[in-house]
Amino acid sequence: GRAPARTLGVLGGMGPLATAEFLRLLAERHPAATDQDHPRVVLLSDPSVPDRTAALLAGDDAPLAPIRDGLRTLAEWGADLLAVPCNTAHAYVDRLRPAVPVVHVVEAALDAAQRASPAGCWLLASTGTVTTGLYQRRARARGYRVRVPDPAEQSAVHAAVTLVKAGDPAAAGRVLAGVVDTLWRRDRRPVLAGCTELPIAYAAAGLPVAMRVCSLEALADACLAALAAPAPDRTARPAGTRAA
Numbered sequence: 347g348r349a350p351a352r353t354l355g356v357l358g359g360m361g362p363l364a365t366a367e368f369l370r371l372l373a374e375r376h377p378a379a380t381d382q383d384h385p386r387v388v389l390l391s392d393p394s395v396p397d398r399t400a401a402l403l404a405g406d407d408a409p410l411a412p413i414r415d416g417l418r419t420l421a422e423w424g425a426d427l428l429a430v431p432c433n434t435a436h437a438y439v440d441r442l443r444p445a446v447p448v449v450h451v452v453e454a455a456l457d458a459a460q461r462a463s464p465a466g467c468w469l470l471a472s473t474g475t476v477t478t479g480l481y482q483r484r485a486r487a488r489g490y491r492v493r494v495p496d497p498a499e500q501s502a503v504h505a506a507v508t509l510v511k512a513g514d515p516a517a518a519g520r521v522l523a524g525v526v527d528t529l530w531r532r533d534r535r536p537v538l539a540g541c542t543e544l545p546i547a548y549a550a551a552g553l554p555v556a557m558r559v560c561s562l563e564a565l566a567d568a569c570l571a572a573l574a575a576p577a578p579d580r581t582a583r584p585a586g587t588r589a590a
Contacts, residue, residue, distance in 0.1 A: 349378075350573035353386045355425025355446065357416040359393035360432035361511045364542035364562065368431035371566040385573050388423045390416050398434035399474030399504070410438045417444045429569050431542050433481075433561055434474040447572075452480050454568035455540060455561035456490060462559050463536045466491030468529050470522075471540035473504040481540050493533065499525050503544075510543035518543070519550030526553055 358365030378384050396408040413435055417428055421444065428448045430439055436452055459467045469481050469492040476494055485492045495503060502525045509518035522544070526537060538559045539545045545560040
């Protein structure tokens with residue numbers, strides 16, 4: 347297909363491997379015959395953003411300013427649309443009003459989960475994402491059922507996330523396989539990988555692809571769909587305003 351006219355701004359580095367995987371998916375899932383068919387992407391990969399789960403559990407706003415500044419920088423670089431391939435970061439993104447629209451990873455992932463498994467899914471995510479109810483609130487609003495692991499299982503899921511960040515996907519896969527096996531013995535429904543490190547751990551575990559919904563794939567698909575849509579007219583006045 348032809349290259350989208352709009353530019354995608356990606357605020358990455360949370361974590362770097364998840365960002366690299368997102369960019370790979372974006373390239374792989376776009377129907378292109380040549381380099382020139384791909385969308386223009388500007389990337390700001392900033393691994394210095396403080397740990398989102400640690401900050402949320404401590405009631406700390408440390409990640410807010412760097413996320414706000416990163417989104418602002420991407421808009422200044424010419425992004426018409428923004429993506430943040432980190433689920434937990436959206437607890438902070440939700441508090442911002444960026445000048446440019448954000449393709450929301452949680453909404454994209456829930457759309458994909460509802461299509462794949464209308465009866466509901468297991469939510470596997472960072473402890474920060476689970477604790478803040480990022481997914482649960484939005485799922486409830488849609489009348490969609492997401493189940494969360496119990497506290498001991500949740501701590502193992504978060505350990506798998508940490509191992510991917512530490513560059514050990516094989517160990518992450520072993521930990522995750524144990525958790526998923528326990529969950530499926532209780533209730534065999536697909537897992538929603540609601541953390542951008544978890545699809546990497548899930549693949550390393552050799553778990554069945556048909557039984558997982560990937561938030562990174564969902565975000566890539568939603569970005570490509572949004573880039574393909576006609577660009578909104580930024581010069582248009584908001585409804586209800588009169589010319590001076």
